[in-house]
Amino acid sequence: MQPRKKPRSECPAARTLESVGEYWSILILRDAFQGFTRFDEFRRSLGIAPNILTRRLKHLTAQGLFKRRIYHRKPDWYEYVLTEKGRDFFPVVIAMFAWGNKHLAAKGASLLMADRASSRGVEPVMVAAGTLAPITLDNVVLVPGPRASRDVHRRLDAMRALRPHATV
């Protein structure tokens, strides 16, 4: 599904896509965030073919986003419970949710997010922890981390030489 000719990407966004960047995987996680844990819950919710669902659940478990837990003996039935790594994927789905409502719901939203306690609508925004300043294309920049290869340094130097982001 994902291209794997090259060595593991150094960009963390690309790694994320290599790990869970697949249509069904992300929708399975979306449903898990809504409390679903069982094969049949996912299958009914997604209308997904059982063999594909089996494969994606196995993959997400192998990647450490789900942990299997037995909930019925003889026959043994397992449910798929989000790990901390899986729960931490929530902001990715939230960001997609917000973008979808802003740009793909011209006739009005079908689903919105609300604060669980106050029931007030919640509009997600990405900020920097600490300063709480919004993160925008204009105020952040990529810098090499401790494991940056020579290639990453070269890329970042090339980027600095580029014209700034143009918009229309």
Next chain:
Amino acid sequence: MQPRKKPRSECPAARTLESVGEYWSILILRDAFQGFTRFDEFRRSLGIAPNILTRRLKHLTAQGLFKRRIYHRKPDWYEYVLTEKGRDFFPVVIAMFAWGNKHLAAKGASLLMADRASSRGVEPVMVAAGTLAPITLDNVVLVPGPRASRDVHRRLDAMRALRPHATV
């Protein structure tokens, strides 16, 4: 690439995946956020086959995330400039970036984000606009929007009846 048997999904996260939920599309956007606009810049950066790159750029332009702009006459060469809709996709890539660095860089990060002015490291966090309270699995809930179908209402009722999110 994306399943399109069903009518357009009512979930905005699913719609987003239907619109740009594809490995290369998201990496093309990632590179556009770094200032790339030209076919050869994307091709060299991604090591992507030209026919696939052509198809993905065409798709992202048709979806309104890029606008073509001529930058050379005879022959006419176009560059791909992010629209507001395209720029607004930035938080999705940021969220993937942060997750990748947290969970897929056990030996240390190759790339980090920093504030452009202060050069200080930036750790992204998703908060609610207005209150600036972090958005977590435990404090937000889905509610029907103005265009919610009967099916959405049914799903939300079923979710409310579910056990709360379990973790391991």
